[in-house]
Amino acid sequence: xxxxxxxxxxxxxxxxxxxxxxxxxxxxxxxxxxxxxxxxxxxxxxxxxxxxxxxxxxxxxxxxxxxxxxxxxxxxxxxxxxxxxxxxxxxxxxxxxxxxxxxxxxxxxxxxxxxxxxxxxxxxxxxxxxxxxxxxxxxxxxxxxxxxxxxxxxxxxxxxxxxxxxxxxxxxxxxxxxxxxxxxxxxxxxxxxxxxxxxxxxxxxxxxxxxxxxxxxxxxxxxxxxxxxxxxxxxxxxxxxxxxxxxxxxxxxxxxxxxxxxxxxxxxxxxxxxxxxxxxxxxxxxxxxxxxxxxxxxxxxxxxxxxxxxx
Amino acid sequence: xxxxxxxxxxxxxxxxxxxxxxxxxxxxxxxxxxxxxxxxxxxxxxxxxxxxxxxxxxxxxxxxxxxxxxxxxxxxxxxxxxxxxxxxxxxxxxxxxxxxxxxxxxxxxxxxxxxxxxxxxxxxxxxxxxxxxxxxxxxxxxxxxxxxxxxxxxxxxxxxxxxxxxxxxxxxxxxxxxxxxxxxxxxxxxxxxxxxxxxxxxxxxxxxxxxxxxxxxxxxxxxxxxxxxxxxxxxxxxxxxxxxxxxxxxxxxxxxxxxxxxxxxxxxxxxxxxxxxxxxxxxxxxxxxxx
Numbered sequence: 140x141x142x143x144x145x146x147x148x149x150x151x152x153x154x155x156x157x158x159x160x161x162x163x164x165x166x167x168x169x170x171x172x173x174x175x176x177x178x179x180x181x182x183x184x185x186x187x188x189x190x191x192x193x194x195x196x197x198x199x200x201x202x203x204x205x206x207x208x209x210x211x212x213x214x215x216x217x218x219x220x221x222x223x224x225x226x227x228x229x230x231x232x233x234x235x236x237x238x239x240x241x242x243x244x245x246x247x248x249x250x251x252x253x254x255x256x257x258x259x260x261x262x263x264x265x266x267x268x269x270x271x272x273x274x275x276x277x278x279x280x281x282x283x284x285x286x287x288x289x290x291x292x293x294x295x296x297x298x299x300x301x302x303x304x305x306x307x308x309x310x311x312x313x314x315x316x317x318x319x320x321x322x323x324x325x326x327x328x329x330x331x332x333x334x335x336x337x338x339x340x341x342x343x344x345x346x347x348x349x350x351x352x353x354x355x356x357x358x359x360x361x362x363x364x365x366x367x368x369x370x371x372x373x374x375x376x377x378x379x380x381x382x383x384x385x386x387x388x389x390x391x392x393x394x395x396x397x398x399x400x401x402x403x404x405x406x407x408x409x410x411x412x413x414x415x416x417x418x419x420x421x422x423x424x425x426x427x428x429x430x431x432x433x434x435x436x437x438x439x440x441x442x443x444x445x446x447x448x449x450x
Numbered sequence: 451x452x453x454x455x456x457x458x459x460x461x462x463x464x465x466x467x468x469x470x471x472x473x474x475x476x477x478x479x480x481x482x483x484x485x486x487x488x489x490x491x492x493x494x495x496x497x498x499x500x501x502x503x504x505x506x507x508x509x510x511x512x513x514x515x516x517x518x519x520x521x522x523x524x525x526x527x528x529x530x531x532x533x534x535x536x537x538x539x540x541x542x543x544x545x546x547x548x549x550x551x552x553x554x555x556x557x558x559x560x561x562x563x564x565x566x567x568x569x570x571x572x573x574x575x576x577x578x579x580x581x582x583x584x585x586x587x588x589x590x591x592x593x594x595x596x597x598x599x600x601x602x603x604x605x606x607x608x609x610x611x612x613x614x615x616x617x618x619x620x621x622x623x624x625x626x627x628x629x630x631x632x633x634x635x636x637x638x639x640x641x642x643x644x645x646x647x648x649x650x651x652x653x654x655x656x657x658x659x660x661x662x663x664x665x666x667x668x669x670x671x672x673x674x675x676x677x678x679x680x681x682x683x684x685x686x687x688x689x690x691x692x693x694x695x696x697x698x699x700x701x702x703x704x705x706x707x708x709x710x711x712x713x714x715x716x717x718x719x720x721x722x723x724x725x726x727x728x729x730x731x732x733x734x735x736x737x738x739x740x741x
Contacts, residue, residue: 425476
């Protein structure tokens with residue numbers, strides 16, 4: 140059906156039709172040339188390593204007492220705050236804190252709540268009473284509202300929410316009771332490890348390159364085109380199905396590849412690092428950013444800029 | 451196939467992107483992801499290959515055993531396929547969860563590879579009607595991120611190229627009893643001619659267009675896909691439709707043409723890479739599984 144194909148109006152670069160194949164190479168670690176915290180300063184442990192035999196310390200997360208010796212139970216970096224020692228793992232399931240911003244996917248619709256998948260040990264819970272009703276009215280939830288739950292959020296839908304509280308079994312209770320949270324529309328979800336997301340004041344950023352990003356504390360990062368105008372229904376359930384422009388799409392695809400490149404080299408993710416990585420990648424084609432050698436080049440440049448920015 | 455959930459809005463985004471020839475990771479509709487191939491990774495097989503296509507990892511091992519040829523074709527050997535969907539790939543494959551997919555993959559591989567036009571089965575014959583080589587091809591899925599058929603077919607071609615079958619010598623003693631002798635030299639072996647071995651190209655129909663090498667998200671947006679096996683000359687040897695959706699005959703023609711183009715372009719870089727790997731010989735730094 141030739142009529143179905145949209146003619147490409149943009150100048151298409153001469154593409155190499157053949158698939159690129161190569162021999163695997165040993166993954167090289169891109170170590171920063173000048174860095175404040177050298178690798179030798181970091182105390183890295185694996186499960187079973189003895190952290191200290193000194194009994195004067197309090198044990199925090201990721202540690203346990205093994206015959207009077209403080210031993211690590213996860214693989215990661217040892218952090219010490221006065222008398223408290225804990226081990227921060229490199230790759231872990233998300234452990235929620237109250238007040239965290241998370242991006243989650245609805246897995247089940249139950250009687251008065253939704254079950255949300257947030258990369259934690261248990262599915263998080265979004266109660267019907269914790270969402271904003273359309274129209275913004277505050278009233279008691281009735282049986283009608285319960286039956287209409289699926290009209291609002293279905294299985295597979297993505298939401299941004301905040302952690303309200305933690306149940307005794309460790310499951311998180313979420314809420315979307317602010318206009319900035321709610322159902323997410325068109326965009327791209329990138330799944331990363333929660334330990335790579337830096338804790339900041341705000342996790343919603345409108346990047347100057349033309350896209351917006353939500354860095355969920357649970358490792359789910361949502362990239363979406365910046366909405367043209369700030370509508371009041373931004374937290375509501377209206378999602379626009381209008382096609383996104385090609386330039387916005389290119390920005391979002393580039394950002395997605397940059398995020399994966401940053402995650403592959405374990406760079407802490409926050410708006411500045413993502414932006415620097417984006418700017419360093421502009422010289423390459425979007426699909427080239429997936430190649431290992433180009434990832435190394437971009438990450439090296441990003442790390443250098445971040446060090447200059449700090450110092 | 452392991453499936454991911456996508457929301458309606460994400461599906462719309464993906465479909466509009468494909469319409470404009472820009473997929474989620476910036477590729478065009480006919481681009482493959484980054485491919486890494488290594489052969490001779492399993493030491494106790496006669497031929498093996500490991501391929502990484504994006505995040506899809508497949509390991510293929512080939513063992514040659516002496517068996518009895520099939521009665522209809524006494525002067526040919528044959529191939530036996532077994533696909534193991536390991537639980538490493540996704541928890542859905544735990545226990546017997548991966549069996550259905552494994553059987554579907556094996557059946558397709560039989561159709562594509564086990565015929566005399568793809569592999570020179572006559573060279574596998576030792577003694578017509580009595581003995582022949584049987585190649586047991588075992589495929590192991592290590593990681594699953596879409597496009598299993600393509601990855602498996604490229605890995606099988608690489609593994610067949612790498613296969614070294616020991617040369618045999620038939621000696622007949624006075625009573626007429628035939629004896630098979632394997633040569634003592636471990637390097638005295640015969641190689642298979644993999645020139646005509648086809649590669650499978652999967653095209654998924656998303657909206658009005660088709661994409662090659664779909665990821666799991668893109669697969670969730672498509673209702674039908676076409677598997678085409680193409681040789682290095684561009685000849686289509688096998689076509690199979692998967693999925694519950696319908697395909698217009700014109701789209702099938704278009705997809706077949708695209709599949710021929712893409713499939714033909716796969717063979718040259720693959721053979722070049724395999725020759726280069728072989729020419730490196732002992733100097734090649736083996737990466738294996740811990741790279």
